[in-house]
Amino acid sequence: MPRSIEELKERFEREFASISGMEAWKSVRDTFLARDSGIITAEMKKLRELPKEERPAFGQAINRLRSTIENRLQERHDELKKAALAGLQSRLDVTRPGFPYALGSAHPIKRLQAEIERIFVNLGFEVFDLTEIEGDYYNFEALNMPRNHPARDAQDTFYFDDTLLLRTHCTSVDVHAMEGRKPPIRAVTTGKVYRRDPFDATHSPMFYQVDVVVIDEGITMGDMKGMLEVFLKQLFHPGIKMRLRPGFFPFVEPGAEVDISCIFCNGAGCPTCKHSGWIEILGAGMCHPKVLRMSGIDDSRYSGFAWGMGIDRVPMLKYGVEDIRLLFDNDLRFLEQF
Template identity: 50%
Template sequence: MPAEPAEERNDIMKEQLEAIRAAAKKALSDCADSKVLETLRVQYLGKKGELTGILKQMGKLSAEERPAMGQLANQVRADIETALADKQKKLAEAMLAHKLEAETLDITLPGKKQKVGSMHPLTIVENEIREIFLGMGFSVADGPEVEYDYYNFEALNLPSDHPARDTQDTFYITDNILLRTQTSSVQVHVMENQKPPIRVISPGRVYRSDAVDATHSPLFHQIEGLVVDKGITMADLKGTLELLMQRLYGDDCKIRLRPHHFPFTEPSAEVDVMCFQCHGKGCRMCKGEGYIELLGAGMVHPKVLEGCGIDSSVYSGFAFGLGLERIAMRRYNIGDMRLLYENDYRFLEQF
């Protein structure tokens, strides 16, 4: 007796499901590439895949046949998903094994030596100067690089018509705020907030509107010193600077003081150091003088002391300011200041 159409559909669907399971397992077993594996997943389990196409025909089955057919379809899907997961795991393991083999390190090879940096010559010299002054009982003071006109000029006895206040020399931000041209401004802050005795140095960056050449830069470094106490004289200033230069350049180093003028010191002096090349005899380096100008110094002007609330009839003091670049260039015989800022490795590795 011929089968009913519903029974035929049931048998055909079973055969299709079994065929899909067998074909999927065979294809997954032969697969050797993760991209092909993804293609097979879409082909059999995707929204438009073969298994989904069969499941769409479930509506043609009777209510009694659907549970059994649904169970078979779920089993087929589970088998394909299991086979797919197993193949994914095997491909991943194979890929890892290949990668480890390809990236094997030969630990018998010598290692690459790591280059170690060194301190910048300016940092070396600044640290040495700091240590020298700390050994003499000084402390280190810091202050703002963006400064009020009062602290940079007025409090240091620089009147409004002084040439140093010209905008060609100073970077003004507003009429009252500027980039400090000297670290002497830090000394004013110290004297306003600390009672004598005072012994400080103030290293830091300063800014002036200078052209860039072998001896000038719009940004450079200063180290200024200040001592305020009872009975301080020019002899104390000379002794302090002599000791500094001997520590920096050797025990045979000599200095000399020449009269000069600075608005914030009285009396004032230019300080020269004995030429390192000819030792005072005169040569091309020192232009026959035997000495090289190095820094400025003097006794703190009474007006500056009084402006900071210090009684100039009781206390006196000395101040000095030296350019860190100039000291470093003399120390290492560097002929061009620009070398200190260019970050040329060939130059810096010498230190």
């Protein structure tokens, strides 16, 4: 072996013996094997300067040295990796308890929407998922509220332009369900509605409603009362009582305000029901013949009823939530209680 190669091998052994970790290993590898600046590459370049007859012996010697260095370094690399892994395992305690994850749950309003829809699906209703941006025609005109009708004032409306608005109620489901369908019609929809109301403990410019419409031959107010009772008893409590009072809505005739017996005092009288024993819960009535005719239903043959209820009222009554804003603030401290 040429003298210079012998010296290189000794130098490698010295440096190799001092490798204590991965950093040192990399440094030794680069010193000897780096493609551009490594010692082996530099030696290979010397080959050209040697006399022709010395070249084969020198070339073989340098190749042998390179493969020795490569093999030794590979072995050392495997050892270092094994040791690192063993160190890691000794710090890994698989018996430690895991990190707790908070579990989410459905928002109380969303849960109620699903519960209400389920009640009506079980009664054979079709669920309508309608858009919150509605035509003036569906929100007002087809519901017997032409332009300049005084009842429009009661529902201060967000308008986009002359024909488009944010729906002020879900009652537009009456029109959508009747259009292009033949009775019997049984439709329900739930969703957000918008009015230019202040944002305080009992008002919000956005709230949730459920609206229902039923059209068929021979539908009477008795049918309406029966269905309302089934629904309200399922939603609140099987023991609640219900009563109807005369009420006015342009799209029904006759119209009714519906009360349930106070769920806080069972009808005995308390501050929530203003000592009357009753709580107003929704508006209902028999579909106005004009509304039926406008949507292409023969009002001499068919009749129907419709009603609408604020969904936000339910958790306020059921769980005693006193401020409607709590339902929309997305404060987890509040929502996690449901």
